Amino acid sequence: MKHSFIVLDYASIAAVAAIVREGSFERGAALLGITPSALSQRVRGFEERLGAILLVRGQPCEPTELGRTLCAHLDRVSLLEHDLAPSLGSSAIGAKASITLRLAVK
Secondary structure, eight states: OOOOOOOOOHHHHHHHHHHHHHSSHHHHHHHHTSOHHHHHHHHHHHHHHHTSOOEEOSSSOEEOHHHHHHHHHHHHHHHHHHHHHHHHOTTTTTOOSOOOOOOOOO
């Protein structure tokens, strides 16, 4: 049986998530400590590699369905890494002192 694996570019997913979280490339770039141009190039390159649009550019920027799915995946991976950090030691996976948990209320 042949298995196929997808290798995800977490730095690029984090770039998309920063834009979604902050609402713009400028504020997303400030959050990540990079220039808006560098952030734009990172996202554009990621979209080209995936062959899909991840963000609807506007004010505010909104994720496409795939963009939303990747952001949710990143949130779940971050929670799993947070849970794993005590077992590996904080420096093993770059654990942060705090974690952001996004909630939706209807």
